[in-house]
Amino acid sequence: MKIIKKILILGIGNDILTDDGIGPRLVRDLAQMNINPNFGFDVAGCGGLEIMEHIKGYDKVIFIDAIRTRTGKPGAVYYFIPSDFRETSHLSNLHDLNFLTSLKLGEILELGLPSDLHIIAVEILEDMVFGEELTFPLKNEYPRILRKVVSLIKKIAEK
């Protein structure tokens, strides 16, 4: 019998901080698309201990977060896993613990956190100004970003 995995798509960010809200925005749109009945959708504001509570009980988690790199083009979509971890906006910008420390903590305390973790990060332009709208490059590129994220999620889900 095929075991059905519970998969969480977790958007991280602040949706009143311009491009910082790209993760939650994508998750809200993904939730409307009926991609896979086994997907759960959620949004969170920050990482660390908070994230642990969101991901507990799932088999696989796909984080969608914002990222700012030195040379990246706004709208570029990246994929990585914790072992080749790069800092995204919220998995490293946390209230109390960073994401990797939290994972380690969960492991030591045997909290039953999933180990099958994936990160999709979108290069952003602005996250220092309050606003509900994305900046022009991301707004303009949004349909392509969404398609790319859907494609990545489907591939990750099959792994």
Place this chain on the structure above:
Amino acid sequence: MKRITIDPITRLEGHGKIEIFLNDEGEVNNVYFQVPELRGFEKFCEGRPVEELPAIVAKICGVCPGCHHMASGKAVDAVFGVNPPPTAKKLRELFYMAHFVHSHTAHFYALAAPDFVVGPYAPPTKRNILGVIEKVGKEIGTEVIKQRRLAQEIQALLGGHQTFVVMNIPGGVRRGLSETERDDIADKAKGFVEFAKFTLKIFEDVVLKNKEYVDLILNGPYSLKLHSMGLVDASNKVNFYDGKVRVVDTEGKELCKYSPPEYLDYVAEHVEPWTYLKFPFLKKIGWKGFIEGQNSGVYHATPLSRLNAADGMATPLAQKEYERMYTTLGGKPVHATLAMHWARLVELLYSAERCLELAMDPEITGRELRAQLGPIPGEGVGIVEAQRGTLTHHYWTDEKGIVKKVNIIVGTTNNHAAICMSIKKAAEGFIKKGVEVTDGILNLIEMSFRAYDPCFSCATHCFPGQMPMILEIREPNGELIQRLIRN
């Protein structure tokens, strides 16, 4: 002149930079503490119905969303000229006590304990919560996570969401509490009380029974003689949700006591050209610069200042611990910055006890959840104690309740001058001519402001951050001679 740059700061909410300028003798000349600022919050609020603000402000800080939500809810009540009915008030306070339990727990075990349990000179790879668990055992770590989660569950139940809170509506709250839910919260609160007592026992065993630590707290370069601010009830007991703001001077005498709408008569903000963040001071004394003592206009608003400013705690166990703290530390007021950790744990116990009291209150399951709204006065101030200090929200609206202007004095902002002074004092105490600035010394300097549990996320209207630390030591000509990178 040599220049040391710490940028950004570890285990501190929001990201910031400390620059320590040394003179040619290798001693501290000056210290600047800077934080980047997010822009446009006031503009973002203008033109919106004021009743939207409690939900919006919960998003300006991922660290203390519940505090902003509460201060905002109270300011909105004032804008509409209403007082929530007793049940609604108690439900708000119940939520708020759970918020304090979860926040103070996280601060002690994740941010403060590593310095004491693992040790201030331990390598950064060990000086974190994982190192704490290695020392104290997995069972305690599991309990910390559990109690924090239970407090979050209470907030999620009453607040609609544990982070993006939507509890308060003008004149009341959006939902009540069933008897079953109340019983569940009471059970959790009983656990909080035991957990707070246990945490104080850890503090006693690890810190108070260690002569080196007690000496560091009382005699190290961590003492700062400032006035103390805190919200008090009608009996001058500590209160986080409601009451008047009381300020006592460096000798413990009352300087002033004011209601929320009067805050502008008592507090003003000084501006320095090198930082976006302002420096609140006591108007009665005036801004006299970054000086400590009776003639200074600088105050602090912290767990320790709240205890200094009050005549006691409103719950029995916390009161006992309050008395023990002052007896041990030589009477009121206490000016030892690191004693904030003890004061925070006294508050943890108070929050737990008050949470239980409120859960057992017959009125908590009442059905009258909202007051009738009247004409709109168009201006309102709400003040609560955030974990990090007195939090003030002030809104101005038109006659339809549309926001025209917003002013917020965040908990950490109250402490901006005090934090700068504490860092300088610690730096002066530990950086000496001919002494290599090691990671351990850096951490001892960091401890001076970590005690404040500062959150620059909302102080600068910025989202929380935790980033690596870089220390650079430069020759007077700017040439880099030493660089330390952490994390």
